[in-house]
Amino acid sequence: MPKNMRHIRPYKVFGLVEASPADRIVQLQLPPRRGAGGLTLLETCIVIAATNAVKARRAFEFGTFLGSTTLNLAVNIPEDGEVSTLDLDQASLAALSQHPEDAALTRTHFATRTLDFMGSRAAHKVKTLTGNSVTFDFSPWKDSIDLVFIDGGHDLLTVKADTEHAMEIVAKDTTSCILWHDYNNKDYPELSTYLDEMSASTPIFHVEDTMICLWFNDPTNAIRPRLGSTDQPRAA
Numbered sequence: 384m385p386k387n388m389r390h391i392r393p394y395k396v397f398g399l400v401e402a403s404p405a406d407r408i409v410q411l412q413l414p415p416r417r418g419a420g421g422l423t424l425l426e427t428c429i430v431i432a433a434t435n436a437v438k439a440r441r442a443f444e445f446g447t448f449l450g451s452t453t454l455n456l457a458v459n460i461p462e463d464g465e466v467s468t469l470d471l472d473q474a475s476l477a478a479l480s481q482h483p484e485d486a487a488l489t490r491t492h493f494a495t496r497t498l499d500f501m502g503s504r505a506a507h508k509v510k511t512l513t514g515n516s517v518t519f520d521f522s523p524w525k526d527s528i529d530l531v532f533i534d535g536g537h538d539l540l541t542v543k544a545d546t547e548h549a550m551e552i553v554a555k556d557t558t559s560c561i562l563w564h565d566y567n568n569k570d571y572p573e574l575s576t577y578l579d580e581m582s583a584s585t586p587i588f589h590v591e592d593t594m595i596c597l598w599f600n601d602p603t604n605a606i607r608p609r610l611g612s613t614d615q616p617r618a619a
């Protein structure tokens with residue numbers, strides 16, 4: 384299967400933010416912990432830059448975990464914005480066969496009483512949802528989400544279903560985007576193969592020095608030329 388993953392430097396994503404040097408100020412949670420399952424600071428900055436670039440008001444996150452990215456999304460959208468974040472509950476977990484690395488993350492999620500956004504000044508923007516993303520009913524969000532962040536189950540079945548659901552809920556008439564985490568994560572080779580194959584037909588950008596991939600719905604052609612004009616696809 385041919386691949387066409389486009390590899391871009393982080394500055395290209397930061398360059399999508401239309402603000403003067405003095406106004407390029409965002410809010411960011413300083414990491415409260417060390418450990419697997421969350422994003423690096425650079426990855427968080429890429430997510431926030433994408434949020435800003437599409438002027439996101441409504442975001443949807445697959446995989447809440449400890450709520451760190453949920454918080455970073457919530458503080459960087461307008462006061463009337465909303466971040467919906469989905470994770471498993473005990474009932475949906477019972478019927479699930481998880482990747483071993485994912486099972487450990489889910490155990491940590493269940494053991495955590497206070498998620499990072501709870502008690503924050505942006506908590507009112509966060510809507511928590513529970514269920515298995517593969518079978519969840521996404522119809523209430525159809526065509527309405529400015530930014531989707533896919534970071535739930537990393538097995539092929541789940542990544543494929545989450546990607547298809549993301550394509551359903553992402554806004555079509557305005558600039559919007561989908562981000563995936565864990566591209567090139569050696570624990571999840573199926574995820575990278577899936578995105579590589581998808582890149583043959585869909586312009587997906589991998590941000591170098593991160594495990595983030597991005598796709599933009601770009602009805603006015605305002606984004607993709609700025610990302611792709613000089614960075615050539617690299618042979619896999």
Ligand SMILES: C[S@@+](CC[C@H](N)C(=O)[O-])C[C@H]1O[C@@H](n2cnc3c(N)ncnc32)[C@H](O)[C@@H]1O
Pocket residue numbers: 420421422444445446447448449450451452453469470471485488489490492514515516517534535536537541
């Ligand atoms: C890598 S963590 C998410 C990290 C989080 N997005 C962040 O940036 O801090 C993955 C989360 O996805 C959840 N998850 C795994 N499979 C899922 C599924 N099928 N449906 C919903 N959530 C799932 C896990 O319970 C876990 O909390």
